[in-house]
Amino acid sequence: MSVTTELLQANERYAASFTKGDLPLPPARRVAILTCMDARMDPTRFLGLQEGDAHVIRNAGGRASDDALRSLAISHALLGTREFVVVHHTDCGMLTFRNEQLQRQLRRDLGADASGIDFLPFGDLEQSVRDDVATIRTSPLVPKDLPVRGFVYDVRTGRLREVA
Amino acid sequence: MSVTTELLQANERYAASFTKGDLPLPPARRVAILTCMDARMDPTRFLGLQEGDAHVIRNAGGRASDDALRSLAISHALLGTREFVVVHHTDCGMLTFRNEQLQRQLRRDLGADASGIDFLPFGDLEQSVRDDVATIRTSPLVPKDLPVRGFVYDVRTGRLREVA
Numbered sequence: 405m406s407v408t409t410e411l412l413q414a415n416e417r418y419a420a421s422f423t424k425g426d427l428p429l430p431p432a433r434r435v436a437i438l439t440c441m442d443a444r445m446d447p448t449r450f451l452g453l454q455e456g457d458a459h460v461i462r463n464a465g466g467r468a469s470d471d472a473l474r475s476l477a478i479s480h481a482l483l484g485t486r487e488f489v490v491v492h493h494t495d496c497g498m499l500t501f502r503n504e505q506l507q508r509q510l511r512r513d514l515g516a517d518a519s520g521i522d523f524l525p526f527g528d529l530e531q532s533v534r535d536d537v538a539t540i541r542t543s544p545l546v547p548k549d550l551p552v553r554g555f556v557y558d559v560r561t562g563r564l565r566e567v568a
Numbered sequence: 569m570s571v572t573t574e575l576l577q578a579n580e581r582y583a584a585s586f587t588k589g590d591l592p593l594p595p596a597r598r599v600a601i602l603t604c605m606d607a608r609m610d611p612t613r614f615l616g617l618q619e620g621d622a623h624v625i626r627n628a629g630g631r632a633s634d635d636a637l638r639s640l641a642i643s644h645a646l647l648g649t650r651e652f653v654v655v656h657h658t659d660c661g662m663l664t665f666r667n668e669q670l671q672r673q674l675r676r677d678l679g680a681d682a683s684g685i686d687f688l689p690f691g692d693l694e695q696s697v698r699d700d701v702a703t704i705r706t707s708p709l710v711p712k713d714l715p716v717r718g719f720v721y722d723v724r725t726g727r728l729r730e731v732a
Contacts, residue, residue, distance in 0.1 A: 414616025423728030431607035438716030441623040443595035452578025464639040471635030475628040518710035544680035
């Protein structure tokens with residue numbers, strides 16, 4: 405059986421006891437989280453969030469990419485969030501490669517020309533958080549007075565540490 | 569107290585009983601989920617995922633943006649996922665506006681020139697899933713034989729329905 409089919413079976417169980425069908429669209433706690441796609445991190449659990457509480461934006465690295473800024477702009481301007489939280493994490497895959505390596509691998513394995521793509525890897529974890537917090541704070545799409553705080557999540561302890 | 573401060577207190581409680589500090593970096597169930605940032609959706613809960621199981625990529629709409637493709641390429645090529653699942657949802661904010669409206673609002677409220685930004689809204693929910701599944705299936709960064717399935721999540725029932 406495919407994993408997707410297993411997930412659908414789990415969804416049947418979730419839906420069978422679902423009680424949150426009348427939540428409003430805007431996040432109740434007016435906060436948006438930007439974090440990594442990493443499998444070990446479950447932001448709703450490690451931040452104590454319930455369905456309806458917060459926007460959660462995730463990509464490889466938790467980077468403040470143009471697409472993350474698109475999402476944050478929609479989150480604030482259309483849906484009323486007023487605090488942003490950026491969370492990167494220890495042992496991140498983005499610390500393990502450089503653009504040239506992945507570009508070479510994609511050419512070798514798939515025949516793909518990824519030479520124009522920045523995969524946004526980083527060499528310094530704390531600096532990557534500071535950089536992304538700065539990118540958001542200085543974005544013209546985000547109000548100057550909207551609080552943006554940056555953290556490192558330790559995958560060994562489950563604990564956040566503020567770095568920006 | 570700021571919401572962020574409340575989240576940090578919740579994180580202290582999570583870390584105090586944390587027992588998953590030795591999970592490997594690659595997702596155990598070798599699947600990546602692409603879904604919306606919407607606050608009402610908790611993909612780990614509605615898909616029955618545990619810490620360590622799956623990559624979760626989220627943005628406004630769950631769109632197959634260039635940044636989502638960046639993340640999916642890293643997920644497959646470097647971390648071994650071999651199924652992708654796309655989930656959009658009913659009552660999505662992306663159904664409620666058009667680029668011109670948001671661009672006008674950002675100019676009015678922030679003085680921002682967002683005229684060059686496609687915020688990726690859509691008018692037809694099922695078609696948006698089909699479009700994004702097709703974008704991923706035809707991306708040169710994704711192997712042709714990697715299964716990509718597309719679903720609509722109903723925020724009133726918590727249930728997934730396959731559409732692509």
